[in-house]
Amino acid sequence: MLTLALSKGRIFDDTLPLLARAGISVVEDPETTRKLILQSNRPDLRVVLVRASDVPTYVRYGGADLGVAGLDVLLEADATLGGDGLYRPVDLGIARCRLSVATPQGFDYAHAVRQGARLRVATKYVHLAREHFAAKGVHVDLVKLYGSMELAPLIGLADAIVDLVSSGGTLKANGLIEVEAIMDISARLIVNQAAFKTKTATLKPLVDNLRAAAASNVSIPA
């Protein structure tokens, strides 16, 4: 039995077409069922639904043999779990966005950076944010939040946020502007290393099929 870890929403929705190209369909719809284990059309493959940030944990500890996780989640998990135990064989090219710094429209970020000001930055991605600002030599106090980061500068909780941006619509709606792109993000296939050795006969073809499906999926808009 192979277990694939996915999160509901964007990751699940964007992974389905790739699975379809690999001949796999998921029997239930995560938006309507309350089940957390979904059967597929293949008796030897099931999908487990977990929080996006828990996907690397499930795969790392063998609760799932493979999973799909955003690079943001994956790199942030590396900082706490360590990068060992996970293969990342395929950039699936789905759930594309970027990790960026955003500030209120009136805030002169470049000036603050030049002045060596100490910035208060709210983010869910404290490790990635710390690395980014350390590399730039910017002093920051990081405030960890779990969501609605856009609110923090509006309320005076932070000068800036580090968050995912795709269209920029959410930032704009909250009077924020993207002042610096940190990195491009897309979802990655991740595989438990031990499982890849013990279940090679079933796992390797699946990984190869998903790689081929992702490669022929280049037309998906960012």
Ligand code: ATP
């Ligand atoms: P949770 O709901 O558990 O807090 P989440 O909000 O991170 O998790 P999603 O919003 O489904 O869950 O995001 C899952 C992944 O999709 C992210 O880790 C990121 O890689 C990608 N993603 C997030 N926001 C966007 C976006 N606006 N455009 C494209 N991809 C995105």
Ligand code: MG
């Ligand atoms: Mg989200």
